[in-house]
Amino acid sequence: MSKPTTIHDIARMANVSSATVSRVLSNSSYPVSQGLKEKIQRIAKESNYVPNMLGKQLKTNISTTIGVVIPSIVNPFYASVVFGVEEVARYNNYTVIACSSLQDAALEDEYIRMIMEKQVKGLIISSITTDKSQLKSLMKLGVSVIAIDQKVEEEGIVQIEFDYRKGGYLATRHLLANGHSRIGYVTSRMDRPSRKSICQGYMDAMSEADLPTMIVESSADDPSNALSEFDAGKRLTDELLSSESRPTAIFACNDMMAFGVINELSLREIHVPQDMSVMGFDGIEMGQMIHPPLTTIKQPDYEMGRMACKMLFDMMKGEDNPLFNVTLQPKLIERKSVRHIGQEQ
Amino acid sequence: MSKPTTIHDIARMANVSSATVSRVLSNSSYPVSQGLKEKIQRIAKESNYVPNMLGKQLKTNISTTIGVVIPSIVNPFYASVVFGVEEVARYNNYTVIACSSLQDAALEDEYIRMIMEKQVKGLIISSITTDKSQLKSLMKLGVSVIAIDQKVEEEGIVQIEFDYRKGGYLATRHLLANGHSRIGYVTSRMDRPSRKSICQGYMDAMSEADLPTMIVESSADDPSNALSEFDAGKRLTDELLSSESRPTAIFACNDMMAFGVINELSLREIHVPQDMSVMGFDGIEMGQMIHPPLTTIKQPDYEMGRMACKMLFDMMKGEDNPLFNVTLQPKLIERKSVRHIGQEQ
DNA sequence: TTGTAGGCGTTATCAC
């Protein structure tokens, strides 16, 4: 464990000043004679010089790290988002700090604090807190913030939203168009705006068609457990089936839950889509791997991550061209879990 | 975007020296009178003081960041590992930099370089490179390294291995015990030691039983695409079924691929497990969500992440108590995709 | 108990 080489060590070895070494090794545009330049580069290489970003950053106040706060990395949707972020970050020689907030406001705040302390200048967040004072102080310190997925009503924060309501509407319309009129909606706890919006879309479509809604909502919600949504889907299906007017189609608020719905149905020998149609929401890859392949609403995850990171870099460059919020549009992916039915079953 | 408060600002406001401020704000054990302590804390709070870790770290040479290098965060297995790491990191007030190497040696090296530059003192890595010189120079700089999942034969690197061979052996034995003798093995490209070992376990069990092996290997492999293993599973199944001696059971080198196998079989009206048994490897949660639930070998992912991070902290504390390598043992999870068959079918 | 001063590794502002 040898002590790392610094520019001063190199300066001594090359009989130059550390200023000159710095100029060469930091690719400064400052002129240095070709001879010295090559000599310094050679010595740096020979002595395994590794620049110390701490010194550099302390001096320049430029960070090469961005933070990403999401509910949980074990959720495949957010894993894809992070993957997209990481890709464009790496392309720009940035590194990403991944933070799973577990939908816990205290944890979210703690992560934001750590990010501030580390002098990170850019943050992409799917925020869960209602109190945004932490985010505000972040911005006062000059940190660029992009909110994805969950809306944050705060001046100066750029939003990449997704039209959840329209997604819910589209899904329901698709079911309607396939002849269904008794359509149940199963959802996890509606404590987040996104979930309320999907439900709103469902209700709007049903009300337009003059049809009654059937909504069952889960109480529990454990983001650190990939199975919790699945299990909720099973439980809620059970609940829905025992209602007097059994639906012909079930719409779930996310794909994981839809898997649970299908699983529970299959245990009861209710075949999808012959006996019951099922509609998901998210469009994670896994939807293609189950049987039957899940008809769902695609919410671009990877693309959302990439876009968020690109916009973040634009924002950090701060060319004062105001960035606009964007709303990503839902897309229906038709696979095999929805069947057209004729008259009332 | 106001300039952040420093300990000097606070010192001036409190009419004390910055040394005193440092002592109270860094929770030093150094004695400071109660009055001053409270005054300084009050002023720090009022002026929204945020400590600058850069300055602190530059001085103390202690990092509060660890790096995690894995093939890809979109692989649910590694997402779980990272989740485990993050959990114990956060508990210790550390932050984690997530790096998806995409099984690309150049990318892995690049990430390691970035980690060195950022003066990170701990790294957990599932390494893919054959040339470990980068890792060696890391260690020379005093970075603690824990290798997970993929073995790294290098002095000073602590290993958390998994007994892949035994896992492959166990799986095959289970199939054998259920009366199967024509057992096919489908695998992605065997370029990693782990994959060779699983295959070795399969071959050992077959040879013990005096049975011939049937191995089909995929050539392609795109870690950034969650579907690539699934598709490979489908293709390889196709290949296997067209062989003269059709197997009664198929063992896949990972769960994703097993999903592909089951999917392809179901498209051909070959029912699992009635007509064909299928065995997976990994034990990701998703295995419980498909139909039939996948019988598989559990490789502890989340636990591996937690253990790796705990050992990393022990190592960084460097109490010179030499750490031992550990090998996690495989466990059979019996679900519904394997059927007992009587005589030759 | 408090203050002074130097330095961690780097860049930037001056001089030369």
Next chain:
DNA sequence: GTGATAACGCCTACAA
């Protein structure tokens, strides 16, 4: 072109 030197924010001997 090149070299001193002063920061950046923090900690820590050492002195008082």
